[in-house]
Amino acid sequence: MRAGLQMARGLEPRVGQGTTSPTEAARATIRAFTEHDVPAAAALFARVYPEHGWTSQAACESYFREMLFDNPWRDLQLPSWVAEEDGNITGVQAVMPRPMRFRGRPVRVAVSTQFMVDPDKRHSLTALQLAKACLSGPQDLTLADGANDRSRRMWIGIGGTAPLLYSLHWTRPLRPARYVLSLLEGRSAFPPALTLAARPLAALADAGAARLRPNRFYREESELAEDALDPPTMLAHFPDVLDGNALQPVYDARSLAWLLEQTARKTRHGRLRARAVRDGGRRLIGWYLYYVQKGGVSEVVQIAARDGSFDRVLRRLLADAWRHGAAAVRGRLDPRYVQELSDRHCWFRWGHSWTLVHSRHADIMAAIHQGDAFLSRLEGEWWLRFLGG
Ligand SMILES: CC(C)(COP(=O)(O)OP(=O)(O)OC[C@H]1O[C@@H](n2cnc3c(N)ncnc32)[C@H](O)[C@@H]1OP(=O)(O)O)[C@@H](O)C(=O)NCCC(=O)NCCS
Structure with missing residues (x-):
């Protein structure tokens, strides 16, 4: 219930911060990321990270494809997400599914990665819509382990937490x-x-x-x-x-x-x-x-x-x-x-980066906050090499 309220608050427009008004931003459509979106996502990635280490756009596209569509845990119920406006991709929230076990029972984990919004569309609802789409999937736990401060603030605003123990x-x-x-x-x-x-x-x-x-x-x-x-x-x-x-x-x-x-x-x-x-x-x-x-x-x-x-x-x-x-x-x-x-x-x-978690299961959240989870750098997004090879 509390998470639901916070989620609603997360979708309240924040006025006067940026270049796009909330009314304009509300036009963004959030939908599942398909393989056809890869070129546009890689182009957005290049705009968001101009100093990225890819030798060509094709190499970056191929990595997006390999990570999001050819990973061994692919699960159509846990897709990645894009924000689309006037036919353009203006935001991405990539997801990598990971199977885990909680006190013996199988649980589905969605690892959040490559959360980005077009620099011209910042401070609108787009980022919140993407984050909400990701968190509202059928997974038992959503996890990110390379988050910056801005993402942490947003994540906490919509019901997630940032367990300090796993950020040390x-x-x-x-x-x-x-x-x-x-x-x-x-x-x-x-x-x-x-x-x-x-x-x-x-x-x-x-x-x-x-x-x-x-x-x-x-x-x-x-x-x-x-x-x-x-x-x-x-x-x-x-x-x-x-x-x-x-x-x-x-x-x-x-x-x-x-x-x-x-x-x-x-x-x-x-x-x-x-x-x-x-x-x-x-x-x-x-x-x-x-x-x-x-x-x-x-x-x-x-x-x-x-x-x-x-x-x-x-x-x-x-x-x-x-x-x-x-x-x-x-x-x-x-x-x-x-x-x-x-x-x-x-x-x-x-x-300098945060581990973020979100789950509707209070026992999973409590276990993580008590340090009762095996979450090494292999289990989240740390090993990915979107940036810098
Ligand atoms: C991270 C990113 C996607 C966020 O998108 P954005 O459009 O800049 O985000 P917004 O400004 O709309 O939202 C973030 C703000 O909303 C706030 N917010 C979100 N939900 C909220 C809520 N429910 N209640 C209150 N505040 C909320 C956040 O605290 C933050 O505000 P602040 O930075 O002024 O404190 C974008 O900045 C980006 O693409 N950055 C480059 C790539 C990147 O760093 N990705 C994240 C890697 S972890």
Whole structure:
């Protein structure tokens, strides 16, 4: 009921903000996104993100097609949406269906992505109409995990929430001096020649720091072993590592292989490295997936571990990233492991993008707000590469 009221409030016109009056905007028709809309959606994308990384419009169109119409979870009841005005596409709300399980029962999740409105049609009803169309589908949960502040405000206005726990990130500097340099380089705070000249000094300082406690990445637990992680291994062990989460993703061989292949193509973060961690008896205790980024920040895609093994898997990840030259490792918080991450000197910060959720099921919303959901960067939209390859 409350969500319904908020939804109604969400469709109230907001006057005096932009270039299009609410009366004009009300002419937008919201309908399901079809394959014929792909060229217009890609053209809109290019207007909304002029700095996008696509080499051609055709490449962008092909990615839209692949993600929205050829993904393994396609569900005609959970379509993407477009706003159309006078025969033109003026807004898009893309949706990627994902199957999950909540306390044992199957649930349908709609992952919201590529929410955009033509720059000439902003501050009208179009964005709200699109968001409302998406949220009012038959899914049990709607999820976005790369939302900006404007989308968050709108989402909350129409009955969704932004669980802070799933919007927090952790960072573990491995080479503190190099990490500080990479931050300065990223912000162009100093002339590049200066930061380049400082690299050997930073390397010296980091080599010394690594020999001091607690930065001893040389030392490893000798009884643990690692090998390459492949989709069949993950599939076979999901029940062990997801155990205890109220909300769990559901994969099959095809969808998991497809997802990992797509994730590996997101090369702007580096090369994807996926490792299984085993104990002395060769029993799998968990795994980690991250992008190797020498001299920079390695982004973690997923850490999964059996009950009681997270710390050991985390330590293996940190040691591996250190050996591959990472200045720091960064991941999204899995709320169950705040203690372990904190004990390993990880810093927590809001990560400049929001995870947003909306569900008519109070128990699903409550579970997420209690941190009782397995939502890694593979489960939302983070792995997609609409922007920047
Ligand atoms: C995000 C985007 C689609 C929003 O469209 P928009 O036309 O700019 O949005 P609007 O101005 O109509 O609506 C957003 C505003 O309505 C407000 N709003 C929405 N529903 C509301 C409600 N029920 N009650 C009160 N306020 C509400 C929001 O808070 C926001 O206002 P503010 O930014 O002034 O605080 C558009 O800005 C865009 O395409 N941006 C570029 C792409 C992008 O960033 N996409 C989002 C990625 S997560």
